[in-house]
Amino acid sequence: MNEQTTDQKIVVITGASSGIGRGAAIEIAARGMGVVITYNARPAGAEETVAVIRDSGGTAVALPLDIGRSETFPDFADALTGVLRREWNAERIHGLVNNAGFGGGMAFEEMTEDAFDEYYRVLLRGPYFLTQALLPLIEDGGAIVNTSSSAARPGETEPGYSGYAAMKGGLVVASRFLAKELSGRAIRVNSIAPGPTRTRLGDNAFERFPQVIDGIAAKTAFGRLGEPADVGKVIAFLVSDDSAWITGQDIQASGGYAL
Structure with missing residues (x-):
């Protein structure tokens, strides 16, 4: 037990063995908060995230989920x-x-009920009911951030993402309603919509298909892919007291993708 950190704020971040989750965990820890990260298929990646945070003087623990x-x-x-x-x-x-969560699209003509149900279980039902399960542990005045996607926002409609974007859009709507329902405890609920970000999603698609990067980057205002730290910094802001007057919002963090 670490008796030095009893007043430290602690944040749970799911899916933090790589990518945006790791970026968020590192940025949150850099702001003096303790982090509990979760992993599923990549325990080694989770331990790497924990090691980076601890090497920088932060506190972190990994749990399977x-x-x-x-x-x-x-x-x-x-x-x-x-x-x-x-x-x-x-x-x-x-x-x-x-x-x-997971990424990757599937053409409507090829969508199966099993694939659709997997999108639902992981991208919408999972976050919704995990929030319910952990709500008794969240302190009054706390914060919930749900990672949605710029695919669920107007202005970006790519073929093959109807199932994925539908679940992310559902998460955005649920976040807005939960912001109202949990306001009595002053718990803020927001969602964040990353644009194309250099992560392992889509079976590490950017490493396997580097030829697509230039075309995607050209669609952003800044001419590059997002990095995990770009989105992680916004998430860290949204769980910090600096965003105490923001709730019920879906915040796009995409470098101006599809403006």
């Missing part, structure tokens, strides 16, 4: 409660970042 299996959420909440007490002598978390 499959966001697509909501029946495991009560056990995860119990595991989180134990970690909070052991590592920080704490009973509550300040924030929750629902970031875990």
